[in-house]
């Protein structure tokens with residue numbers, strides 16, 4: 150399944166479900182009723198919950214697509230085949246990395262962790278590549294649907310490594326850029342545009358001079374002798390024409406136009422199948438990979454709650470009574486059968502957690518976790534090591 154560029158214009162708002170949930174307090178009540186009456190809820194989070202941590206959203210009033218109509222994220226095919234696009238990508242990512250590294254979880258992440266500890270949710274899937282869920286609650290298994298920014302991998306030998314040492318290499322190979330980065334950080338009013346994936350656009354900057362290294366494992370592999378050409382410092386030499394050579398290093402996040410890993414897709418579907426309800430937070434479900442998971446839950450007759458500022462892709466289908474209207478059980482309910490509210494997810498979840506803790510106590514002893522279908526960061530690292538060593 151390919152990750153495609155989603156709708157780029159903000160989606161229209163949707164009437165509150167239940168129809169009384171038009172204030173923060175009534176939205177909180179609806180979400181707590183929803184969670185009180187489920188056995189095992191799967192959380193699906195999107196860029197909206199990381200906005201409070203300082204990362205931009207793709208859409209919404211302050212979204213990247215809204216503020217910068219020209220913004221186009223990089224395509225997988227361009228990264229693989231065009232040396233110039235890799236220089237451009239790594240230059241922008243190099244400039245933005247410090248900002249990503251400094252980002253910390255906010256109320257929404259922390260509350261998701263506490264809801265999980267308390268037994269009110271059974272697991273989570275995120276579309277975000279910022280690692281903030283894992284940073285906030287490292288023991289909670291999480292499926293990173295679109296990968297992570299914090300690691301890089303070689304497209305040829307699939308060796309994974311951490312981003313910081315790679316970033317250090319980029320500093321070494323690009324001393325002028327390194328100076329520029331320092332200048333940028335000490336000039337707060339420099340006109341930069343920060344993208345949701347940690348990349349930075351500086352108007353007027355030429356990216357061709359940026360240098361990046363090849364995979365060191367592939368470089369030493371005699372099979373690729375002469376196919377990976379480096380300069381005296383160890384940076385990739387400029388490649389004209391098709392730049393699809395061995396040893397290309399890419400961040401582990403899924404680019405647009407790239408296939409989701411089958412293993413991740415199955416893991417996410419398994420979580421949906423094991424849950425009895427889905428709670429969407431901070432996502433407009435504009436990417437198909439996320440939308441179809443909610444559709445899958447709906448098709449299985451499962452309950453859905455959506456807390457998002459702004460509209461959600463094709464949501465009429467989730468609430469339809471068969472005659473093009475929102476079904477009465479949703480409209481006139483108390484949130485138990487479904488919720489659709491437009492408030493900050495952190496505010497709503499925190500309020501709901503307070504109610505749940507007060508009237509439901511901890512549920513941890515009777516929770517139905519979806520753990521077996523996810524993996525902690527540690528599990529993922531071990532799995533990668535295993536894959537690398539069995540090759």
Ligand SMILES: [Zn+2]
Pocket residue numbers: 303304305306307308364365366367368396
């Ligand atoms: Zn390699």
